[in-house]
Amino acid sequence: MRQLSPEDIEALSVGAWILGTGGGGSPYHALLNLRRFYNDGVRINLIDPDELHDDDAVAVVSVMGAPLVFQERLVDSRLIARAVSAMEEHLGRKFRAVMPVEIGGGNGMQSLLAAVHLKIPVVDADAMGRAYPEAQMTSFAVGNLAPYPLTSIDPRGNEAIVGKTPSWKWMERVSRKLCTEFGSIVATCKAPRTGAEVKKWAIPRTTSKAINLGRAVVEANRQHADPIAAILKAESGKLLFSGKVVEVERRTTEGFLRGRTVIEGLGGNHGSQIRIDFQNEWIVVWRDGQAVVSTPDLICVLDSESGEAIGTETIRYGQRTTVIALPAAPVFLSPRGLDHVGPRAFGYDIDFKSVFCS
Amino acid sequence: MRRIGIDVGGTNTDAVLIDDGKVVQGVKVATTADVTSGVAAAIEALDLSANLTAGIDALMIGTTHFINAVVQRRHLTKVAVIRIALPATSSLPPFTDWPAGLAELANGGVWQIEGGHDYDGRRFATLDIAAARQTAREISNRGLKYVVVNALFSPLDPSDEKAVAAILREEIPDVSVTCAHLLGGIGLLERENAAILNASLIALAEETITAFEHAKSRVGLNAPLFVTQNDGTVAEASRAAAYPVFSFASGATNSMRGAAYLSGLKEAVVVDVGGTTADFGHLRNGFPREANAVVHIGGVRTLFRMPDLVSIGLGGGSHVDLDGGTIGPLSVGYRLSKEALVFGGNSVTATDIGVAAGLIDLGDRKRVAHITADEVSGILRRCKEMLEENVDRMKTSAEDVTLIAVGGGAFLVPEELQGVGRVVRVQHGGCANAVGAAIAQVSGEVDQVFQGLTRDEAVASARKLADTRAVEAGAESASLALVEAEDTPIAYLPGNAMRVRVKVVGDIRSTRIEKAAKEKVACQSVS
Numbered sequence: 001m002r003q004l005s006p007e008d009i010e011a012l013s014v015g016a017w018i019l020g021t022g023g024g025g026s027p028y029h030a031l032l033n034l035r036r037f038y039n040d041g042v043r044i045n046l047i048d049p050d051e052l053h054d055d056d057a058v059a060v061v062s063v064m065g066a067p068l069v070f071q072e073r074l075v076d077s078r079l080i081a082r083a084v085s086a087m088e089e090h091l092g093r094k095f096r097a098v099m100p101v102e103i104g105g106g107n108g109m110q111s112l113l114a115a116v117h118l119k120i121p122v123v124d125a126d127a128m129g130r131a132y133p134e135a136q137m138t139s140f141a142v143g144n145l146a147p148y149p150l151t152s153i154d155p156r157g158n159e160a161i162v163g164k165t166p167s168w169k170w171m172e173r174v175s176r177k178l179c180t181e182f183g184s185i186v187a188t189c190k191a192p193r194t195g196a197e198v199k200k201w202a203i204p205r206t207t208s209k210a211i212n213l214g215r216a217v218v219e220a221n222r223q224h225a226d227p228i229a230a231i232l233k234a235e236s237g238k239l240l241f242s243g244k245v246v247e248v249e250r251r252t253t254e255g256f257l258r259g260r261t262v263i264e265g266l267g268g269n270h271g272s273q274i275r276i277d278f279q280n281e282w283i284v285v286w287r288d289g290q291a292v293v294s295t296p297d298l299i300c301v302l303d304s305e306s307g308e309a310i311g312t313e314t315i316r317y318g319q320r321t322t323v324i325a326l327p328a329a330p331v332f333l334s335p336r337g338l339d340h341v342g343p344r345a346f347g348y349d350i351d352f353k354s355v356f357c358s
Numbered sequence: 359m360r361r362i363g364i365d366v367g368g369t370n371t372d373a374v375l376i377d378d379g380k381v382v383q384g385v386k387v388a389t390t391a392d393v394t395s396g397v398a399a400a401i402e403a404l405d406l407s408a409n410l411t412a413g414i415d416a417l418m419i420g421t422t423h424f425i426n427a428v429v430q431r432r433h434l435t436k437v438a439v440i441r442i443a444l445p446a447t448s449s450l451p452p453f454t455d456w457p458a459g460l461a462e463l464a465n466g467g468v469w470q471i472e473g474g475h476d477y478d479g480r481r482f483a484t485l486d487i488a489a490a491r492q493t494a495r496e497i498s499n500r501g502l503k504y505v506v507v508n509a510l511f512s513p514l515d516p517s518d519e520k521a522v523a524a525i526l527r528e529e530i531p532d533v534s535v536t537c538a539h540l541l542g543g544i545g546l547l548e549r550e551n552a553a554i555l556n557a558s559l560i561a562l563a564e565e566t567i568t569a570f571e572h573a574k575s576r577v578g579l580n581a582p583l584f585v586t587q588n589d590g591t592v593a594e595a596s597r598a599a600a601y602p603v604f605s606f607a608s609g610a611t612n613s614m615r616g617a618a619y620l621s622g623l624k625e626a627v628v629v630d631v632g633g634t635t636a637d638f639g640h641l642r643n644g645f646p647r648e649a650n651a652v653v654h655i656g657g658v659r660t661l662f663r664m665p666d667l668v669s670i671g672l673g674g675g676s677h678v679d680l681d682g683g684t685i686g687p688l689s690v691g692y693r694l695s696k697e698a699l700v701f702g703g704n705s706v707t708a709t710d711i712g713v714a715a716g717l718i719d720l721g722d723r724k725r726v727a728h729i730t731a732d733e734v735s736g737i738l739r740r741c742k743e744m745l746e747e748n749v750d751r752m753k754t755s756a757e758d759v760t761l762i763a764v765g766g767g768a769f770l771v772p773e774e775l776q777g778v779g780r781v782v783r784v785q786h787g788g789c790a791n792a793v794g795a796a797i798a799q800v801s802g803e804v805d806q807v808f809q810g811l812t813r814d815e816a817v818a819s820a821r822k823l824a825d826t827r828a829v830e831a832g833a834e835s836a837s838l839a840l841v842e843a844e845d846t847p848i849a850y851l852p853g854n855a856m857r858v859r860v861k862v863v864g865d866i867r868s869t870r871i872e873k874a875a876k877e878k879v880a881c882q883s884v885s
Contacts, residue, residue, distance in 0.1 A: 032450055068807070068857065069477050071545045072511050074447045155445045156483060183476045250846060320751070
């Protein structure tokens with residue numbers, strides 16, 4: 001168990017955004033909420049998964065919705081806490097701790113907001129190691145754990161409980177419908193886990209990982225050093241490409257932001273181009289008609305100067321970007337893992353080959 | 359059309375007279391501490407004989423007053439803020455993420471009440487009329503005059519903001535209400551921030567516009583007054599007084615518009631080399647490309663559509679280190695006429711290098727005779743590198759661009775630059791900012807979410823609305839042209855939702871000019 005410092009919180013917002021791989025929503029509003037608590041002297045504790053007892057109950061939280069709606073509705077810390085309390089009422093037992101379903105983007109910080117109100121610690125783990133667009137794209141789904149129950153909460157007193165679904169895909173369908181009806185933004189507490197399940201199937205120490213990443217960027221910028229080099233060093237990442245965005249194409253289908261961006265090489269990459277396809281998150285990098293990187297490897301597009309992550313919603317013409325890859329959690333590299341989050345899960349008929357296996 | 363364009367900068371106030379689209383005259387005078395005398399001096403320097411003054415159709419002024427007030431934390435008024443979004447958003451109240459000092463100056467009190475809408479236009483919560491009236495009375499009791507009203511998703515449906523504004527006017531006789539939906543698009547906090555900054559500046563804006571009017575009458579000018587906006591267009595004086603935040607970025611924008619006008623080019627990179635900085639921008643369709651991102655004004659996060667600029671410390675007044683072969687970023691600024699070697703001073707400046715290199719002829723050339731040819735070419739080479747690097751940052755493709763060099767320090771821009779096809783210099787380039795002010799048009803803008811329409815239908819609806827807004831702002835409807843159209847689909851939203859942003863511009867309607875000339879500027883509250 002360790003206490004998170006104000007600097008940890010700032011670093012987490014930077015690192016979580018990088019691990020968002022283009023999606024997951026900006027952590028900005030969650031960070032503002034946390035700053036207010038930290039200014040009032042509140043502190044949050046982070047516990048290692050190994051500190052959990054096998055029969056501890058752990059709440060798994062996230063906020064779902066359209067990034068545009070987040071810009072208006074902001075992030076309300078009590079709402080995410082309410083999703084957890086509603087689950088406690090439904091189950092008739094208290095949670096020992098809370099954890100994020102995904103460390104990537106704003107959801108990497110939502111669990112901290114719930115922890116403040118419920119006065120319980122946050123588990124240093126998640127179920128994606130990044131951000132993914134769908135509920136079945138988790139290590140818990142790969143582990144074939146139960147996909148239910150779910151609470152879905154809006155601020156007007158709407159509290160839905162989904163008692164049972166036959167599969168993770170059904171849970172995804174049902175929860176998305178609820179989300180749309182509640183104004184395209186909800187706080188959810190998804191399929192609670194036991195301590196034993198977390199220890200066996202969660203991706204460990206991802207909050208610490210995000211904090212380290214963020215700290216590397218903040219530190220490098222403070223010393224006027226190269227933040228991208230610092231990220232690669234902190235997480236044994238791979239530099240893929242550096243260049244200028246020359247094309248962005250977006251379309252919404254089935255509630256996802258799909259599209260692609262073309263980046264024209266600069267410096268050492270002068271004269272060549274890459275294309276990156278996205279579905280909320282960056283999915284596949286193409287070079288000369290060949291897929292060179294794909295999920296589950298993490299594809300991160302960063303601002304070449306500041307090292308800050310760039311989202312699929314906000315990437316624009318003319319931006320100078322550096323594209324890097326970070327290693328995926330091992331659970332997703334198994335055949336079952338690839339069924340859930342490999343390129344075919346996103347509709348690409350290509351075989352996954354990690355850039356870290358060459 | 360005969361117009362006078364004036365740009366009030368930190369160091370100089372520039373003025374030009376334009377007749378039938380041609381620049382007849384351009385002058386520079388020193389900016390003064392009181393607004394009136396500097397502007398009056400600039401108009402007088404234009405040397406208009408009395409019968410000419412009568413023939414002026416419009417006076418257009420660009421000023422940095424309002425943004426400077428925020429940055430320097432001066433002349434700001436306390437503002438009451440009403441947010442209509444409960445039961446949502448309450449954990450991040452108004453003034454969240456403001457620099458403490460600035461919040462202290464502007465925060466007159468915060469109230470949150472129930473109401474607002476959803477992304478699809480449905481009601482989010484019923485507007486709490488009783489709470490609105492109670493709030494209005496509390497604000498009245500506190501003696502606050504400037505109020506911001508911001509409702510959830512008001513850019514899609516402003517009815518709650520309008521209803522609360524009406525209640526405020528009933529309860530507080532001389533209230534000035536700023537409705538957030540008129541100040542920004544989607545983004546509750548950023549829109550609110552813009553509205554608060556605006557309300558906090560209205561008193562200063564009214565004072566400044568009145569000072570411009572005084573300057574006009576002092577020189578016997580009877581033309582209507584317009585103020586330049588962030589996007590390179592103008593607004594009537596009364597509108598500018600109600601929306602000072604839209605006049606934040608006038609200087610750089612005006613220079614770019616002036617550069618486009620004087621060169622006749624619509625697509626180019628522009629560099630405006632002043633006394634202290636060189637500003638780089640990208641012209642697209644004759645207008646500065648806008649930054650599509652968060653803009654911090656005095657430390658406050660907003661989503662203002664500001665020109666996408668890169669500024670570096672390179673100008674005519676930049677300090678030169680002959681031993682190190684470096685130039686800038688420090689500058690002697692407005693003291694150039696005393697401190698440069700050629701003017702009898704002791705600082706080696708970029709201007710001295712320009713004189714030594716024979717690029718310009720200023721002051722006493724003998725005073726730079728000791729600078730060696732190697733030193734001069736070394737400094738100019740460094741200048742060239744800095745310019746090349748930043749032109750490349752503005753480019754959006756690898757092809758060579760055309761570079762228009764304007765501003766008093768444009769002599770520092772060489773004829774040959776890596777990545778530049780040609781360098782264009784224009785007559786009156788030193789007053790490009792005032793030219794940009796003089797030729798400015800009127801705009802209409804729309805930024806909202808459409809659902810259940812095809813892409814073409816949505817863009818057409820937005821275009822129609824933008825046209826209406828431009829005509830309301832004083833444009834001649836026959837002259838309206840589309841300058842920007844952007845549509846972004848929205849993830850998670852049903853019904854093929856897309857956010858459409860459209861901007862049109864048109865020439866100022868002459869009937870409007872007559873009407874504005876007849877009316878005294880009445881600074882009304884925003885409705």
